[in-house]
Amino acid sequence: MPTVETVRGPVDVDGLGKVLMHEHVFTLGTEIRENYPHYPDTWDEEFRVEDAVRQLTDMVSRGITSIVDPTVIGLGRYIPRIQRINERVDLNIVVATGIYTYSDAPIQFHFTGPGRIFDVPVDPMTELFVADIRAGIADTGVKAGLLKCAIDEHGLTPDVERVMRAVAQAHMETGTPITVHTHAHEGTGLIAQRVLREEGVDLSKVVIGHSGDSTDIDYLRAIADAGSILGMDRFGIDAFCPFEDRVATVATLAALGYAEKMVLAHDASCYSDFYSEANKKAALPRWAFTHVSDDVLPALRERGVTEEQITTMLVDNPRTYFSGAQK
Numbered sequence: 001m002p003t004v005e006t007v008r009g010p011v012d013v014d015g016l017g018k019v020l021m022h023e024h025v026f027t028l029g030t031e032i033r034e035n036y037p038h039y040p041d042t043w044d045e046e047f048r049v050e051d052a053v054r055q056l057t058d059m060v061s062r063g064i065t066s067i068v069d070p071t072v073i074g075l076g077r078y079i080p081r082i083q084r085i086n087e088r089v090d091l092n093i094v095v096a097t098g099i100y101t102y103s104d105a106p107i108q109f110h111f112t113g114p115g116r117i118f119d120v121p122v123d124p125m126t127e128l129f130v131a132d133i134r135a136g137i138a139d140t141g142v143k144a145g146l147l148k149c150a151i152d153e154h155g156l157t158p159d160v161e162r163v164m165r166a167v168a169q170a171h172m173e174t175g176t177p178i179t180v181h182t183h184a185h186e187g188t189g190l191i192a193q194r195v196l197r198e199e200g201v202d203l204s205k206v207v208i209g210h211s212g213d214s215t216d217i218d219y220l221r222a223i224a225d226a227g228s229i230l231g232m233d234r235f236g237i238d239a240f241c242p243f244e245d246r247v248a249t250v251a252t253l254a255a256l257g258y259a260e261k262m263v264l265a266h267d268a269s270c271y272s273d274f275y276s277e278a279n280k281k282a283a284l285p286r287w288a289f290t291h292v293s294d295d296v297l298p299a300l301r302e303r304g305v306t307e308e309q310i311t312t313m314l315v316d317n318p319r320t321y322f323s324g325a326q327k
């Protein structure tokens with residue numbers, strides 16, 4: 001039986017159950033917090049841990065048994081805090097390796113790499129990603145279960161391309177699946193597919209994240225027809241695409257036979273310091289880990305999506321995606 005690495009160790013892919021394929025426990029900027037501890041909210045470690053346990057327990061009470069947390073470098077990945085929370089919530093959490101940037105890579109990679117001042121044959125990014133997958137992250141004993149990169153509205157900048165190719169090369173070496181943050185309105189999912197294909201990546205092991213921000217059925221079909229999985233993964237972020245449009249798009253694609261090419265999620269966080277908590281709650285009141293279970297699934301059923309198709313999106317597609325992930 002294939003297994004997938006989680007915070008609590010390897011899990012049979014059959015044991016994942018219902019999976020939300022893109023959620024963050026936290027997204028944080030460590031350097032800002034260390035220097036401006038009251039911006040945008042005052043950080044209270046104990047309060048945040050308690051609050052995360054409460055939010056995730058709420059989600060688990062709806063029958064969700066696994067989440068995929070693509071919080072990588074650039075988003076404040078910190079595994080010991082996730083371990084503390086996971087000790088108190090019965091949940092499989094798959095964590096990721098990779099780099100999240102829309103433009104430049106961290107300066108720590110600028111001077112070292114193939115063809116750089118400190119010229120080395122293999123990009124150190126690739127080596128770090130492979131080590132996170134094979135040996136584990138820092139000294140936590142937790143191994144990364146997927147790879148992540150991003151391509152936003154600025155498109156394929158030199159560093160976005162460098163990170164994407166490093167992710168692809170780590171995938172080719174380990175078989176670990178990939179998720180890509182994309183800008184659906186700019187159609188950057190197609191660019192990501194081209195670059196990953198050039199590196200030899202099997203596109204069925206790639207989630208094109210944030211595809212659900214788009215209602216462009218032709219764009220979404222093009223991505224799915226090339227083999228990738230559509231991340232319909234921002235339910236609750238009505239500012240990017242309203243609830244009714246998100247639901248209608250999933251229902252339309254399911255009716256066209258694409259349930260096998262979609263996964264569901266919120267892209268929510270227990271807490272993110274990208275904005276103040278008060279601003280988030282005022283602007284996006286339904287953006288929480290229970291929205292898919294409480295609001296989205298009933299709305300999909302009303303629009304003719306079958307129970308079988310829901311199981312395909314929540315259970316079967318994640319299982320297939322994580323099968324054969326280890327080399």
Ligand SMILES: [Zn+2]
Pocket residue numbers: 022024070267
């Ligand atoms: Zn995200």
